[in-house]
Amino acid sequence: TEKFSPQQIQAALNEAYAKFKDDRTGANATYIPILGKMPSELFGISLVTVDGHVYTAGDVDQKFSMQSISKVFTLAQVIKESGLKAVEDNIGVDATGDVFNSIEAIETHKGKEMNPFVNPGAIATTSMVQGKNREEIWSKIIGIYNDFAGTKLTVLDEVYKSEAATNQRNQAIGKLMFAYGRIKEDPDRATDIYTEQCSVGVDAKNLAAMAATLANGGTNPVTHKAVITAEQAENVMAVMATAGLYDDSGKWLVKTGLPAKSGVGGGVIAISPGRFGIGAFSPRLDEAGNSVRAQLAIEYVTNALHANPYDVT
Numbered sequence: 001t002e003k004f005s006p007q008q009i010q011a012a013l014n015e016a017y018a019k020f021k022d023d024r025t026g027a028n029a030t031y032i033p034i035l036g037k038m039p040s041e042l043f044g045i046s047l048v049t050v051d052g053h054v055y056t057a058g059d060v061d062q063k064f065s066m067q068s069i070s071k072v073f074t075l076a077q078v079i080k081e082s083g084l085k086a087v088e089d090n091i092g093v094d095a096t097g098d099v100f101n102s103i104e105a106i107e108t109h110k111g112k113e114m115n116p117f118v119n120p121g122a123i124a125t126t127s128m129v130q131g132k133n134r135e136e137i138w139s140k141i142i143g144i145y146n147d148f149a150g151t152k153l154t155v156l157d158e159v160y161k162s163e164a165a166t167n168q169r170n171q172a173i174g175k176l177m178f179a180y181g182r183i184k185e186d187p188d189r190a191t192d193i194y195t196e197q198c199s200v201g202v203d204a205k206n207l208a209a210m211a212a213t214l215a216n217g218g219t220n221p222v223t224h225k226a227v228i229t230a231e232q233a234e235n236v237m238a239v240m241a242t243a244g245l246y247d248d249s250g251k252w253l254v255k256t257g258l259p260a261k262s263g264v265g266g267g268v269i270a271i272s273p274g275r276f277g278i279g280a281f282s283p284r285l286d287e288a289g290n291s292v293r294a295q296l297a298i299e300y301v302t303n304a305l306h307a308n309p310y311d312v313t
């Protein structure tokens with residue numbers, strides 16, 4: 001059972017919220033036009049333990065798009081269907097050290113060593129979800145997201161439309177990954193499905209439940225549904241530790257020691273394996289595209305709850 005009391009956990013969240021709520025560092029993403037319109041002041045944090053207790057502070061009912069956080073759960077689906085080796089062979093699991101939509105990284109590695117959490121590897125990962133048509137592929141993707149969240153999630157249609165109208169760079173990335181043989185068929189469809197998965201709406205509580213499912217070895221701690229196996233969850237979390245915050249993944253690991261994943265919608269998830277998952281949200285991003293206040297809040301809670309696995313004191 002959890003070593004901190006419910007009061008201590010709630011206090012950690014309240015303190016994190018109070019400490020960082022006035023931090024105005026960073027800026028909303030604007031390269032997807034609609035993300036620029038999300039009120040920048042929003043800030044929420046939620047924690048779900050492996051025994052299913054839910055904690056919240058701040059704006060935890062606000063829906064926002066998952067963006068790159070979706071990459072985690074599409075990877076889970078592909079590992080579940082095809083095994084980790086298929087991902088390692090086709091995409092790789094090493095950090096690129098480059099920005100998430102780098103085309104140079106593709107050229108350097110000829111489409112390999114891309115990892116599933118930067119756009120080239122993520123679009124290729126989406127292309128690996130099996131199904132006889134787009135509808136079947138999509139229902140698997142949204143299906144596993146729902147299972148992780150323990151509730152039905154829906155696409156934020158305006159976000160999907162906004163990105164679909166402006167994602168020429170990702171279309172180019174998809175085509176390049178096809179040219180290198182990492183996407184086997186219809187790169188435009190893969191990019192389109194990827195764009196839709198990025199537009200799935202969540203709130204901080206949904207994200208915390210999804211993270212807690214990984215923390216709990218692949219079984220949702222609230223619904224008790226076994227979504228993936230413990231070994232598959234281990235694999236997913238390891239890739240998160242490697243590349244979850246893009247080219248700032250090392251900086252993040254030094255601060256918290258926790259596998260995590262961010263998205264340009266302002267969400268960040270982090271996992272204390274065997275203990276809890278955290279979901280935090282605030283739209284303003286730093287240079288690497290990671291939410292400033294979500295990172296600060298998670299770092300604070302990690303320290304308060306002694307969750308850095310490298311901390312043996």
Ligand code: GLN
Pocket residue numbers: 066067068069100101119163170195198262263264265289
């Ligand atoms: N949909 C976004 C994109 O492809 C996701 C990027 C992100 O969250 N880092 O550009």
